[in-house]
Amino acid sequence: MSARLDSSACPAPAWLPGGHLQTIHSAFFARHHHIAFVRQRLDTPDGDFLDLDWTGPGLFADKLASGATAHPDAHLSRTAARRWLQADDWASLPSSPDTHALVLFHGLEGSSRSHYIQAIAQYFRARGWVVVVAHFRGCSGFPNRMARAYYSGDSDEVSFILEAVRRHLPNARWHAAGTSLGGNAMLKFLGEAGDNAAWLQACASISVPLDLVACGRYLSESRMGRWFYSPYFLKTMRAKLHDKARRFPGLIDVVRLNQARTLREFDDIYTAPMHGFRNALDYWTRASSKPLLPNIAVPTLVLNARNDPFVPQSCLPGPQDCSNTILLHQPAQGGHVGFTTGRFPGNMGWLPARLARFFETRS
Missing domain, CATH: 3.40.50.1820 (Alpha/Beta hydrolase fold, catalytic domain)
Known part of the structure; x- marks a missing residue:
C-alpha cells in the first residue's frame, strides 16, 4: 500500500x-x-x-x-x-x-x-x-x-x-x-x-x-540559485569556516573557499571531505x-x-x-x-x- x-x-x-x-x-x-x-x-x-x-x-x-x-x-x-x-x-x-x-x-x-x-x-x-x-x-x-x-x-x-x-x-x-x-x-x-x-x-x-542531487544542482546552476540564494547562505557559511581555519590551521583550503560561488563548490571544498564523502555528488547521493x-x-x-x-x-x-x-x-x-x-x-x-x-x- x-x-x-x-x-x-x-x-x-x-x-x-x-x-x-x-x-x-x-x-x-x-x-x-x-x-x-x-x-x-x-x-x-x-x-x-x-x-x-x-x-x-x-x-x-x-x-x-x-x-x-x-x-x-x-x-x-x-x-x-x-x-x-x-x-x-x-x-x-x-x-x-x-x-x-x-x-x-x-x-x-x-x-x-x-x-x-x-x-x-x-x-x-x-x-x-x-x-x-x-x-x-x-x-x-x-x-x-x-x-x-x-x-x-x-x-x-x-x-x-x-x-x-x-x-x-x-x-x-x-x-x-x-x-x-x-x-x-x-x-x-x-x-x-x-x-x-x-x-x-x-x-x-x-x-x-x-533528492539532494537534483536540488543541489538546481541551486548551483539556476540563475536565482547561483546569484541570490547561494550567496545568501555562503555569506555566513564562509565566515564560520574562516573562524575554523584560524582555529585549525592547514585543515581548510581558504583560497578555494574564497573562490566558492555555489553550494556545490562549498560542499566539494568542505562539507563532503570533512564528513567522510568523496565530493559533493557523493555526499548528496548518500545523504x-x-x-x-x-x-x-x-x-x-x-x-x-x-x-x-x-x-x-x-x-x-x-x-x-x-x-x-x-x-x-x-x-x-x-x-x-x-x-x-x-x-x-x-x-x-x-x-x-x-x-x-x-x-x-x-x-
Whole structure:
C-alpha cells in the first residue's frame, strides 16, 4: 500500500505571486509571534556540544523555577534564548502521558530565531505543548569545538538529539518536525530506524530537498540559485569556516573557499571531505532521504510546495515512493518555507496549523 497524496491549496495571497517572492517575503517580512527560550547545552560523545532551546508550560525565560526574576544572560544576547536552563527547571515542565512535546530541526544556517521556527514554536507553546529547538553544530550563535560542522544527512546527530530529549521527558508524547536540511536529516533517521522510532507519535517535514542531487544542482546552476540564494547562505557559511581555519590551521583550503560561488563548490571544498564523502555528488547521493521513504514506520507528513525554488517539482516523491505511513502534501503554492497567507504583509499562521491538524489526528 502506498502513501496518500494531498494537493489541497495553501491559500497564498494574490499580492504574493510565485515561489521566489513567497520564499523571500516570508523569510524577511511576514508577521509571526516572537518567543524566547531557555537554553540547555549538551555534550556530544565526540567532545563537541549541541544547544537546545526549550519552552513549555511552567518554564519561563524571564523567571527561575524558584519564582525569582531571571536576568537575561549577556552571552545569549544574539540568540532567541534569554537564560541557561538550571537543574530545578526540569521539575517545572510537565511530563505525564498527557503531555504533548515537539522537537524542531532547523534548516541550512537556521536557528531558533528563524521565522518558521518562531512561528511553529509559539503556536504549539500557546496550546500547552513543550517545544524544544535543536541546533545543529555551529548554528546556535556559538562556534562548535571541532573542525567538523553539520550536514544534511547527519541522522546520527538527529538520533542523539531525540534520545536526549526523550530522557528528559520520558512520559511525554513526542513529535518531531524538520525543515529543509534538518527535515532531510530527520527523514533519513526515520527511514534508517524503521520500527525503532515508533516511540514518536508523529513527524512532519517541511520543504525538504529529499533528492539532494537534483536540488543541489538546481541551486548551483539556476540563475536565482547561483546569484541570490547561494550567496545568501555562503555569506555566513564562509565566515564560520574562516573562524575554523584560524582555529585549525592547514585543515581548510581558504583560497578555494574564497573562490566558492555555489553550494556545490562549498560542499566539494568542505562539507563532503570533512564528513567522510568523496565530493559533493557523493555526499548528496548518500545523504538523500528520498530512497528511505519506503522504510518510514512513523506517521509522517511530507509537505512540499510544487513551486519551491529550491526543490524542482520533477524530483518530488509520489505515493509509490513512500510507505503507507506517509502523507504527501504538495500544494501548488508556498515556495521554500514560504507559506505566507492573509493580508499584506501576511503571516505565518498556516504552516503550524497544518502541522497541528496532522499531529492531532495521529495522537
